[in-house]
Amino acid sequence: MTDRHLYAVIMAGGIGSRLWPRSRKATPKQFLDLLGPRTMLQDTVERITPSIPMERVLIVVGQEHTETVRSQVPDLPVDNILVEPGPRGTAPCAGLAAVVLAGRDAEATMAVFPADHRIADAAGFRKAITAADRIAQDGYLVTLGIAPAYPHTGYGYIQRGDLLQGTDAVPAYRVRRFAEKPDAETAQEFVRTGKYYWNGGIFVWKVATILAAIGTHLPKLATELQAVAAAWETPRRGEALASAWSHVPRTTIDYGIMEKAARIAVVPVDIGWDDVGNWATLSRLLEANEQTNVLHGSGRSLLLDTKGSYIYSSGRKLVTTIGLEGFVVIDTPDALLICPKEHAEEVRDIVNRLKEEGLEEYL
Amino acid sequence: MTDRHLYAVIMAGGIGSRLWPRSRKATPKQFLDLLGPRTMLQDTVERITPSIPMERVLIVVGQEHTETVRSQVPDLPVDNILVEPGPRGTAPCAGLAAVVLAGRDAEATMAVFPADHRIADAAGFRKAITAADRIAQDGYLVTLGIAPAYPHTGYGYIQRGDLLQGTDAVPAYRVRRFAEKPDAETAQEFVRTGKYYWNGGIFVWKVATILAAIGTHLPKLATELQAVAAAWETPRRGEALASAWSHVPRTTIDYGIMEKAARIAVVPVDIGWDDVGNWATLSRLLEANEQTNVLHGSGRSLLLDTKGSYIYSSGRKLVTTIGLEGFVVIDTPDALLICPKEHAEEVRDIVNRLKEEGLEEYL
Numbered sequence: 001m002t003d004r005h006l007y008a009v010i011m012a013g014g015i016g017s018r019l020w021p022r023s024r025k026a027t028p029k030q031f032l033d034l035l036g037p038r039t040m041l042q043d044t045v046e047r048i049t050p051s052i053p054m055e056r057v058l059i060v061v062g063q064e065h066t067e068t069v070r071s072q073v074p075d076l077p078v079d080n081i082l083v084e085p086g087p088r089g090t091a092p093c094a095g096l097a098a099v100v101l102a103g104r105d106a107e108a109t110m111a112v113f114p115a116d117h118r119i120a121d122a123a124g125f126r127k128a129i130t131a132a133d134r135i136a137q138d139g140y141l142v143t144l145g146i147a148p149a150y151p152h153t154g155y156g157y158i159q160r161g162d163l164l165q166g167t168d169a170v171p172a173y174r175v176r177r178f179a180e181k182p183d184a185e186t187a188q189e190f191v192r193t194g195k196y197y198w199n200g201g202i203f204v205w206k207v208a209t210i211l212a213a214i215g216t217h218l219p220k221l222a223t224e225l226q227a228v229a230a231a232w233e234t235p236r237r238g239e240a241l242a243s244a245w246s247h248v249p250r251t252t253i254d255y256g257i258m259e260k261a262a263r264i265a266v267v268p269v270d271i272g273w274d275d276v277g278n279w280a281t282l283s284r285l286l287e288a289n290e291q292t293n294v295l296h297g298s299g300r301s302l303l304l305d306t307k308g309s310y311i312y313s314s315g316r317k318l319v320t321t322i323g324l325e326g327f328v329v330i331d332t333p334d335a336l337l338i339c340p341k342e343h344a345e346e347v348r349d350i351v352n353r354l355k356e357e358g359l360e361e362y363l
Numbered sequence: 364m365t366d367r368h369l370y371a372v373i374m375a376g377g378i379g380s381r382l383w384p385r386s387r388k389a390t391p392k393q394f395l396d397l398l399g400p401r402t403m404l405q406d407t408v409e410r411i412t413p414s415i416p417m418e419r420v421l422i423v424v425g426q427e428h429t430e431t432v433r434s435q436v437p438d439l440p441v442d443n444i445l446v447e448p449g450p451r452g453t454a455p456c457a458g459l460a461a462v463v464l465a466g467r468d469a470e471a472t473m474a475v476f477p478a479d480h481r482i483a484d485a486a487g488f489r490k491a492i493t494a495a496d497r498i499a500q501d502g503y504l505v506t507l508g509i510a511p512a513y514p515h516t517g518y519g520y521i522q523r524g525d526l527l528q529g530t531d532a533v534p535a536y537r538v539r540r541f542a543e544k545p546d547a548e549t550a551q552e553f554v555r556t557g558k559y560y561w562n563g564g565i566f567v568w569k570v571a572t573i574l575a576a577i578g579t580h581l582p583k584l585a586t587e588l589q590a591v592a593a594a595w596e597t598p599r600r601g602e603a604l605a606s607a608w609s610h611v612p613r614t615t616i617d618y619g620i621m622e623k624a625a626r627i628a629v630v631p632v633d634i635g636w637d638d639v640g641n642w643a644t645l646s647r648l649l650e651a652n653e654q655t656n657v658l659h660g661s662g663r664s665l666l667l668d669t670k671g672s673y674i675y676s677s678g679r680k681l682v683t684t685i686g687l688e689g690f691v692v693i694d695t696p697d698a699l700l701i702c703p704k705e706h707a708e709e710v711r712d713i714v715n716r717l718k719e720e721g722l723e724e725y726l
Contacts, residue, residue, distance in 0.1 A: 302713060302716055302720075302722075304713065305706070305709075316724075317697060317698070318697060318698040319699045320699065321701045322701075323702055323706040324701065324702070324703075327701075331694075334679065334680060335682075336676070336681065337684075338687065339687070340687075342686070343668070343685040343686040346667060346685050347685070350665060350667065359663070362681050
């Protein structure tokens with residue numbers, strides 16, 4: 001039923017610093033069971049495999065997490081783990097997957113998405129990918145546009161233009177422009193028009209199309225990718241990749257390609273998407289108990305006069321609180337975080353301070 | 364210089380439940396280094412030994428903490444540890460010490476005080492004990508009256524009556540009455556008059572006087588104490604004590620004796636006394652850093668936008684907070700407490716809930 005040339009490329013290189021102290025260097029966000037019994041990576045794989053079989057799923061990951069991917073996705077063919085020598089942003093990551101796929105299947109189309117997002121409506125997601133695949137066959141770089149739930153100022157927006165053909169149920173539009181993170185007033189205006197979508201970082205394109213776009217807009221990356229491609233099926237693969245990655249400029253798909261390219265389409269979706277950005281947004285996605293608190297982890301808790309809070313504790317640790325409202329408490333064996341939910345974004349500042357002060361053991 | 368018949372009796376049987384989760388069954392408050400490098404028991408012993416040598420210091424403690432007392436006060440003669448079979452309140456505790464001392468020294472006078480109070484002015488304390496000793500020789504039951512720092516509603520008060528002789532520098536008064544914990548308005552009136560003192564639970568009396576008072580006001584306790592005294596220097600000591608303690612009614616020095624007895628005196632003191640009742644009062648006694656926070660324990664902390672808070676962490680645990688003001692955070696290896704300081708008294712409710720729910724391992 002699905003296009004047999006359609007591949008999934010899961011980018012599993014994120015850090016998730018706002019979900020510290022659970023998200024750590026050794027086990028970043030995408031490898032954690034933040035939302036349920038499975039990890040976010042496992043959820044991401046299981047969401048797509050009804051449409052795209054495991055043999056056509058690729059995961060791009062850093063060297064230090066290769067074993068984690070193998071153990072979390074044991075059915076994935078080993079050759080489908082692409083190991084990045086270091087993080088260079090999403091453009092080199094997607095470019096690497098593109099040249100590898102080009103070597104396997106000249107007709108390949110790839111759907112690219114992060115390993116650390118939540119999508120409640122998995123069937124809707126797959127339907128949108130199928131629709132985007134169809135548009136991509138006409139040489140479009142296609143992005144999914146997330147129907148904005150509210151005027152979020154922390155996301156980039158995509159403004160749609162003219163209607164393109166889509167599947168019966170799923171329309172598609174040309175993209176008029178990408179807008180960077182707006183101020184509150186602008187965000188409200190965006191949402192009011194009904195013509196703007198959140199940029200969720202989910203893309204579908206033919207490998208030939210994206211490689212051509214990289215050649216045009218990121219020629220330095222294109223050159224390095226050619227060197228990698230030439231060495232891929234030789235013993236020099238690792239060496240070539242390391243050399244290329246020491247030269248490729250750090251850039252993202254959005255800034256490096258989508259904002260510059262001409263033939264861009266958007267497939268609007270309303271699929272319960274969330275980037276699970278911080279502890280406050282995570283807690284909104286989870287079921288609260290009668291006292292409006294969300295309790296997670298293997299530990300115990302005893303909460304007096306406490307409301308609207310998210311409590312995580314591990315092992316047999318007992319967390320007790322009195323008189324808290326709207327708090328986040330994350331207790332791991334070696335690090336504890338306490339903050340009101342409205343400060344959840346500033347967890348990134350904690351992580352930066354730890355780096356500055358050389359407290360590596362807590363990162 | 365000091366009366367060679369004067370003994371110190373330190374009551375080390377408290378629980379300190381409002382200082383949970385550091386104060387636990389195995390190591391209650393008095394055995395913790397809450398205020399400095401030494402434990403509260405060690406501070407209490409060192410405060411009195413310049414006046415009363417170690418041979419005349421007795422510590423009354425429960426069976427389960429005998430070894431803790433030995434290790435924390437290694438210079439204490441073993442015979443000076445009196446082991447209570449179980450907690451029965453302060454009256455049986457003091458009564459036990461009285462009959463033991465009566466067997467050692469017919470002229471004995473005893474100064475009785477808890478092991479878990481802070482007294483900043485140790486010299487002033489010793490001077491007051493010396494003055495109280497002098498009054499006690501005239502057959503008074505003497506209590507120290509703490510000059511109230513503010514209209515506290517959590518303490519009992521002592522109203523003074525006529526002036527008695529004291530030492531030159533330290534006056535003494537007859538006690539007019541003991542007042543139970545007052546409401547806020549009454550407490551303010553008490554403090555305004557200048558004739559009321561906090562009841563700090565520090566007493567001085569001749570052994571003969573207190574035993575007579577017990578005989579009059581707590582005849583059942585007196586009978587049991589006589590049986591203990593008769594068996595004390597025999598192999599039946601433990602058995603007799605256990606039997607007596609299974610019968611003695613639970614009561615305190617204040618309710619059982621002082622509020623009923625006739626010849627009661629008070630020696631007013633202003634010695635930086637504090638009962639270190641809960642985490643909020645404890646934190647007021649400690650030096651804050653430039654950010655107005657008090658940091659304790661061997662762990663680390665990283666506090667962003669956090670003020671007026673008390674943070675304890677053990678081991679190498681890192682505690683991080685964002686946007687807290689006036690909080691208590693106590694992180695021990697198996698239990699964590701978080702509350703605003705104004706809820707610090709309710710820590711007792713946590714401990715009660717743990718008991719109710721049978722979570723013994725955290726008590």
